[in-house]
Amino acid sequence: MVPLVMAGIQAAAQAFEGSALGQLFAPLFDTLPSDGGAFGGGAGETAWRPMLTEAIGKQVAASGGLGLAAPVMQSLLQAQEHGGR
Numbered sequence: 001m002v003p004l005v006m007a008g009i010q011a012a013a014q015a016f017e018g019s020a021l022g023q024l025f026a027p028l029f030d031t032l033p034s035d036g037g038a039f040g041g042g043a044g045e046t047a048w049r050p051m052l053t054e055a056i057g058k059q060v061a062a063s064g065g066l067g068l069a070a071p072v073m074q075s076l077l078q079a080q081e082h083g084g085r
Contacts, residue, residue: 013073017065022057
């Protein structure tokens with residue numbers, strides 16, 4: 001398989017894992033107080049919190065993640081071998 005294609009599939013699998021981890025972390029941040037707390041609270045925090053959880057998820061995935069990327073990559077490779085079926 002062309003190395004560029006493999007790199008793209010690996011990047012897609014890692015991006016998926018990062019996104020999934022961001023969704024997993026979101027409820028953790030919902031438990032923080034919204035009345036000021038350590039981050040200041042308010043509308044700004046409410047607006048930026050989803051981006052923060054997404055960034056944390058991407059960083060965890062880039063650092064090895066929880067192992068979700070490998071099976072996703074295998075599924076993508078199998079789908080490609082079978083013509084997307």
